[in-house]
Amino acid sequence: MEKNEKELAQLIQEISGLNPKKCMKCGKCSGACPAFHEMEYHPHQFVDMVDRGDVNRLLESKSIWMCLTCFACVERCPRDVKPANFIEAARLALIRQQGCNHLKDEAVPPLLDEEMPQQAIVSAYRKFKK
Amino acid sequence: MQRIGVFVCWCGSNIAATVDVQQVADELAKEPGVVYSTNYQYMCSQSGQQMIQEAIKEHHLTGIVICSCSPRMHEATFRKTAAAAGLNSYMVEIANIREQCSWIHKNKEEATEKAIILGRAAIAKVHLNAPLTAGESPVVKRALVIGGGIAGIQTALDIADAGFEVDIVEKKPTIGGKMAQIDKTFPTLDCAACILTPKMVDVAQNEKIHIYSYSEVESVKGFVGNFTATIKKKARYVKEDVCTGCGLCTEKCPMKKVPNEFNQMLDNRTAIYIPFAQAVPKVATIDPNACMMLKNGKCGVCSKVCTAGAIDYTQKDEYIEQQYGAIVVATGFNTIKLDNFDEFAYSQSPDVVTSLEFERLMNAAGPTGGTLLRPSDHTHPHTLVFVQCVGSRDISGCGKPYCSKICCMYTAKHAMLCREKYPDTEVYVFYIDVRTPGKNFDEFYRRAVEEYGVHYIKGMVGKVAPKDGKLMVQASDLLANDQLLIEADMVVLATAIEPDESARSIATMLTASMDTNDFFTEAHPKLRPVESPTAGIFLSGVCQGPKDIPETVSQASAAAAKVIGLLVKDKLTCNPCVAESNELMCNGCSACEKVCPYGAITYSDKEFRTPYRTTIMRRVASVNPAVCQGCGACTVACPSGAMDLKGFSTRQIMAEVDAICK
Numbered sequence: 001m002e003k004n005e006k007e008l009a010q011l012i013q014e015i016s017g018l019n020p021k022k023c024m025k026c027g028k029c030s031g032a033c034p035a036f037h038e039m040e041y042h043p044h045q046f047v048d049m050v051d052r053g054d055v056n057r058l059l060e061s062k063s064i065w066m067c068l069t070c071f072a073c074v075e076r077c078p079r080d081v082k083p084a085n086f087i088e089a090a091r092l093a094l095i096r097q098q099g100c101n102h103l104k105d106e107a108v109p110p111l112l113d114e115e116m117p118q119q120a121i122v123s124a125y126r127k128f129k130k
Numbered sequence: 131m132q133r134i135g136v137f138v139c140w141c142g143s144n145i146a147a148t149v150d151v152q153q154v155a156d157e158l159a160k161e162p163g164v165v166y167s168t169n170y171q172y173m174c175s176q177s178g179q180q181m182i183q184e185a186i187k188e189h190h191l192t193g194i195v196i197c198s199c200s201p202r203m204h205e206a207t208f209r210k211t212a213a214a215a216g217l218n219s220y221m222v223e224i225a226n227i228r229e230q231c232s233w234i235h236k237n238k239e240e241a242t243e244k245a246i247i248l249g250r251a252a253i254a255k256v257h258l259n260a261p262l263t264a265g266e267s268p269v270v271k272r273a274l275v276i277g278g279g280i281a282g283i284q285t286a287l288d289i290a291d292a293g294f295e296v297d298i299v300e301k302k303p304t305i306g307g308k309m310a311q312i313d314k315t316f317p318t319l320d321c322a323a324c325i326l327t328p329k330m331v332d333v334a335q336n337e338k339i340h341i342y343s344y345s346e347v348e349s350v351k352g353f354v355g356n357f358t359a360t361i362k363k364k365a366r367y368v369k370e371d372v373c374t375g376c377g378l379c380t381e382k383c384p385m386k387k388v389p390n391e392f393n394q395m396l397d398n399r400t401a402i403y404i405p406f407a408q409a410v411p412k413v414a415t416i417d418p419n420a421c422m423m424l425k426n427g428k429c430g431v432c433s434k435v436c437t438a439g440a441i442d443y444t445q446k447d448e449y450i451e452q453q454y455g456a457i458v459v460a461t462g463f464n465t466i467k468l469d470n471f472d473e474f475a476y477s478q479s480p481d482v483v484t485s486l487e488f489e490r491l492m493n494a495a496g497p498t499g500g501t502l503l504r505p506s507d508h509t510h511p512h513t514l515v516f517v518q519c520v521g522s523r524d525i526s527g528c529g530k531p532y533c534s535k536i537c538c539m540y541t542a543k544h545a546m547l548c549r550e551k552y553p554d555t556e557v558y559v560f561y562i563d564v565r566t567p568g569k570n571f572d573e574f575y576r577r578a579v580e581e582y583g584v585h586y587i588k589g590m591v592g593k594v595a596p597k598d599g600k601l602m603v604q605a606s607d608l609l610a611n612d613q614l615l616i617e618a619d620m621v622v623l624a625t626a627i628e629p630d631e632s633a634r635s636i637a638t639m640l641t642a643s644m645d646t647n648d649f650f651t652e653a654h655p656k657l658r659p660v661e662s663p664t665a666g667i668f669l670s671g672v673c674q675g676p677k678d679i680p681e682t683v684s685q686a687s688a689a690a691a692k693v694i695g696l697l698v699k700d701k702l703t704c705n706p707c708v709a710e711s712n713e714l715m716c717n718g719c720s721a722c723e724k725v726c727p728y729g730a731i732t733y734s735d736k737e738f739r740t741p742y743r744t745t746i747m748r749r750v751a752s753v754n755p756a757v758c759q760g761c762g763a764c765t766v767a768c769p770s771g772a773m774d775l776k777g778f779s780t781r782q783i784m785a786e787v788d789a790i791c792k
Binding site for chain 1: 525588592605
């Protein structure tokens, strides 16, 4: 069953188990993020977009796949909002949608980016192939 | 049989909108012993009180029940009303049908039923009430101020001004506190020392004020009007009354590598030291952890050079016992430790400093003589980054959940002073919100931006990394939705403040309550902001919550006014609702003595008559009514039921419970 945008945002919140309302918009996450310049939407925006239920743009964006899950933002967030957990939840929400978005073998080579750590590609492949 | 009057208050619509007051009055009129029952719009108003007084006289009432707001609000009012009509104050009972009924319920029928039940319980209690007479206790006309910062200084000066004796107990060798370390004060930029040191001199010269410096309060006993405090005067190994403060010993002391607390460890002092030139009292102190003479008996230079003969290596800690009528807590604050904030590289680079350290670096009496130099290589910094909210507004457990309140303003001050003194510097301030409520405060911050060209950037610093003698600052610029990388020479952290570490033990000593952040709790957050809920304990300065100097001084004077109001009284009326032991039932087990937080219970051997004209000696408890605060802990602890609280006896409480369950 297709979920509407609000329901998707709700799902992301549920998967993450976190409350985006706790965010005080200090931007420390984006200040700490090593992949900031690779992203169209940045960690502080993820939190805000999930909070406002504006998640379609986010799920379509490459940004969520650019997060290395290094947890710099989780470690430094003073409000316990943990942006990386939202990003992970967004990925899960996407792949949990039945019949779509699973990573296919042939889709991997075009995604390869020389600057992307190999480990990230391997773990993404393991995770999202099924 | 009591003749009871019931008075149901509407409290405007506060009660009447949710509770059918007429029905409550009618139902309660049917209770046994009730001879009069009525309702009125505002019972606490003058005409309401008059109505109560007339009813007392007309119907010869022996007890009254007021169904109204919480007894915390108006119990005292109605007790006075009854007393004025010739009825003992303690024959008044309040049924709280506002906070505990109308305000928390929506259904009128159910709320009305509950109000009737609450009224019935109060009536059941009044049946067993007995007239009580309050005793009196004397007031010692002397105040104790714990802490000698600007808060303690102002409170002491104001109390002394009214003619009462005041003792200041300060744990450091000098009074002055944090304000003495500060360079300039916002928003007027006058020098802190220039406005503080005259006050310190006033304290020293005031005949009514005695300073116990380098001393700590060891224990406090007693109660409002009659506290006994033990003050520990730590051995400073210098005779305070002989030392002239010439400073020769500090020049000659060979132990020169002791980190200087007054300069936030940015330079060194000697083992015998005077914290700063304007210290009060201006007396040297020997640091026993650094002095070679005290550690291994080899040196003695200071005693040789002291022409006054003030050095005494054999000095011991001294204990002084003193009585006080009131105690003011002015224990102040410290900046938090930054161990949880590795991302700012505070422990990795000496050029990352806290704001308090920065104050010392800018101060003419500081380690650099007022020239701003990088601590690492003593060069002039060109790019400075200020980070706000370091450890404040943090609920992750690393910092403090509250806003430290003073950082926005002092950071604006630092940034402004930097640009003014050194126009060649670039100054960045990373902020989350700029909070500048206060007279001329926002104007001050805007001046930093508009006139001094400080770069205010909304965002937070995510990482500081030392690299080739510089500091690489990675931060977000939220308004530009960008991440910045700034090559800085110095980073200044607006570190959160926390109550002084001594606050918790002092609160325990005084039985004064604290919040989860170890700030002292006020008796009422709006209407009694300078009093602790514990009678006779007053709060001054940051120990109650973060505040700047103007607010601290206002609160200090407010606390002084409250203390003066207490000390001018010759006698205080005691609470007559105190514990009483039934000696015939007491088995002498000491359970009550152990739980009494006020030390009001003593045991003594007493002779009791037994059958056949014999007597026995038994150990029984007795309560000192002047010390007992009526908390009731002993009545719960007593296994034989010998302890009872006047006005709240077990019988009265059981009668209330029975009435509720009827």
